[in-house]
Amino acid sequence: MKVYYIAIAEAWRLLTSGDALVMPVIGMSLTVSGSAVAMAALIGIPLGYMLGLSRFGGRAALMVLVNTSMGFPPVVVGLFVYLALTRWGPLGFLDMLFTPRAMVVAQVFLATPLVIGVTASAVASVARDLRLQLRALGASRLQEGLAIILEARRGVMASVIAGFGAIISEVGAVSIVGGGIEGKTEVMTTAIVANVGRGDFGIAMAWAFILIGIALMINVALTTVQNLGSAYDR
Amino acid sequence: MTAEASDMLAPPTAPAVRGEGIKVVYRRRTAVDVPSIEVAAGKTYALLGASGAGKSTLLRVLGLLERPAEGRVFIDGVEASGKDLATRRTIAAVFQKPYLLRATVGANVGYGLKLRRVPKREREQRLSDALARVGLAGWEGRSALTLSGGEAQRVALARALVLRPRILLLDEPLSYMDPLLKRSLTLEFAEILKSERVTALYVTHDRDEAAVVADRIGIMRDGRLVSEGDPETVLTLPTDEWVASFLDAEAPAEGLVATSGEGVMTLACGDAMIIAVGDLPLGSRVLVGVPSEDVLLFEHGVQIPRTSARNQLDGVVSEVAPAGAAMRITVAVGDLRLASTVSRSSAADLRLAPGSLVTLLFKATAVRVRPRDTIAPIV
Known part of the structure; x- marks a missing residue:
């Protein structure tokens, strides 16, 4: 049990001492995963909408592809992105490896399938005839899409929450493409791995508590947004 | 005045809606095959028929909501398609189920006005007028998801009427109502359609409902119009044995x-x-x-x-x-x-x-x- 007490005390010390190394790590985690989920939402919500509502040949195959990539191991994604960005890789000229931008790219690949998949099933559950009704009230294609997404807002928001939850807590991809360089690309999850490696279990646990606490706060905020307008529900 | 000149000065007599050579095919099955159909301006045309006769499909085609495999649709004498947003916005529809948005009654009724960028003040005025028209004055703030079936369908009608459409599509709007409510709403709908002077296309499988609302009735079977005319003639003088048994005549x-x-x-x-x-x-x-x-x-x-x-x-x-x-x-x-x-x-x-x-x-x-x-x- 002793390790837990040490960890709690250590977490408190880390957060309150104003340790110059703590806040940048938290900030890096939030910046990388926050921008990645924002990009994933921008890409994934429209694609999920199209996949959920359009009928075209190969749709089922595409859905299988999306569902499979929802469960892709972060290390594998990290490896692919690493190989693309490495000096001798096809995108090596970008000189992005071991930078936060590379981490964002890897996390976009991780979060986007989740956003697409969950959004697709959310909009597909909106009655098809509602689209007809919206069109019959004079909605243009864009207005129709916005109304459907608004109608499926809980599911669409859930897709963003799922995407964020997956990437804020993953370590495989960020450590491969970011390298977990202290003061440069270190995030909370790579800090845990590094401290475990050094045998500093107290500090590792402290980071774990901080990570869980922050994830919890963010999810409370997102869930609140998700439930806005629930007053209209039965 | 020559005959030609008087023709040119004659008031426009183009029907509000005209379909020509309409053919709709679903998976190689012909769902609709109607060589010609016209709905006169300001009149209510009821499409009557059993389930699967192609009534709703024909309604969607004439209302520019579905593209036919063949044929052309004319609105006020001008050929139109679903791509003409402006023309589409002269048409509004009420379907079998009300399909209300998860929002207030006011937001639902005001939705179409918002799409048309009607200024807020005018929007609110028209909204409250429309709700009053369907007997729901002052219901703006209520949640649309807590309404009964009859109330929801009235909201759906208000949502269409508030747009002051030239053409109103009604696709079995009362089929989910209990008989008592259906009878009173049928009379109400008929009265509203007459007083709004809107051109209406009304799909139903109920001959009594059609008799109450319509100025003209077309009976459909297997995608074809098998009888057409004024309600009295159509309902009392079946064109063949099938129409007779359908009408119970x-x-x-x-x-x-x-x-x-x-x-x-x-x-x-x-x-x-x-x-x-x-x-x-x-x-x-x-x-x-x-x-x-x-x-x-x-x-x-x-x-x-x-x-x-x-x-x-x-x-x-x-x-x-x-x-x-x-x-x-x-x-x-x-x-x-x-x-x-x-x-x-x-x-x-x-x-x-x-x-x-x-x-x-x-x-x-x-x-x-x-x-x-x-x-x-x-x-």
């Missing part, structure tokens, strides 16, 4: 105009001679029907009271069947079959049974006549 008899003059005709229907109003040319082939409500029935041999009814025919009861609260008595007059609706107690008093001899009495004005082949029967 007597199949029409075929006849020939034997005499004609001064607005009165004698029609030879098999052995029977029927006097009717009209002036079709002598020898015309016609379809003849008499609504069962207009036929009085007496025991054979009793003293018939003096009336103005000019048709008196003797016949044999061939069938006695319940029809709603009343009884429907089918009588064979030679080859001709006529029906009379009598109350259940009268049917019991007269001890009517197949084989009973009876006398039928009906007015010449009750006889419906239409020239044969106005609508080609299905073969």
Whole structure:
């Protein structure tokens, strides 16, 4: 049990001492995963909408592809992105490896399938005839899409929450493409791995508590947004 | 003025909606095949038919919500398609289910106005007017998801009316209502459609509903229009056996105009001679029907009271069947079959049974006549 007490005390010390190394790590985690989920939402919500509502040949195959990539191991994604960005890789000229931008790219690949998949099933559950009704009230294609997404807002928001939850807590991809360089690309999850490696279990646990606490706060905020307008529900 | 000039000055007479050569095919099955259909401006046209007859599909095509495999749609005489947003915005629709958005009643009714960027003040005014129109004044703030079926359908109607559409599509708007609510809403809808002077296309499978709302009725079967005309003619004079059984009416008899003059005709229907109003040319082939409500029935041999009814025919009861609260008595007059609706107690008093001899009495004005082949029967 002793390790837990040490960890709690250590977490408190880390957060309150104003340790110059703590806040940048938290900030890096939030910046990388926050921008990645924002990009994933921008890409994934429209694609999920199209996949959920359009009928075209190969749709089922595409859905299988999306569902499979929802469960892709972060290390594998990290490896692919690493190989693309490495000096001798096809995108090596970008000189992005071991930078936060590379981490964002890897996390976009991780979060986007989740956003697409969950959004697709959310909009597909909106009655098809509602689209007809919206069109019959004079909605243009864009207005129709916005109304459907608004109608499926809980599911669409859930897709963003799922995407964020997956990437804020993953370590495989960020450590491969970011390298977990202290003061440069270190995030909370790579800090845990590094401290475990050094045998500093107290500090590792402290980071774990901080990570869980922050994830919890963010999810409370997102869930609140998700439930806005629930007053209209039965 | 020359004839040409007067033509040019004539008021525009283009029908509000016209379909030409409409064909819709689903998986190689022809769902709709209608060579021509017109809805006059300001009138209500009811498409009547059984489920799967293609009524709703035709409605969607004419309302620019679905593209047909073949054919063209004209709105106010101008060819139109679903791509013309401006034209599409002159049309509004109410469907079988209200499909309200997860929002307030006000947001639902105001949705179409918002799409059209109507200024807020005007929007609120029109919104409250429209809600008042459907008997829901002051309901703006309520959640649309807590409404009963009847209330939700009124909101759906208000949502369409608030747009002041030129053309209103109504696709079985009352089919989910209980009979009592349906009857009152049917009357309400009919009254609103008349007073708004909107051109309406009304799909239903209920002949009584169609009779109440429509200025013109088209009956559809297997994607085709099999009968079309004013409600009285269409509902009382089926064009063939199928239409008759669908309308629960007597199949029409075929006849020939034997005499004609001064607005009165004698029609030879098999052995029977029927006097009717009209002036079709002598020898015309016609379809003849008499609504069962207009036929009085007496025991054979009793003293018939003096009336103005000019048709008196003797016949044999061939069938006695319940029809709603009343009884429907089918009588064979030679080859001709006529029906009379009598109350259940009268049917019991007269001890009517197949084989009973009876006398039928009906007015010449009750006889419906239409020239044969106005609508080609299905073969």
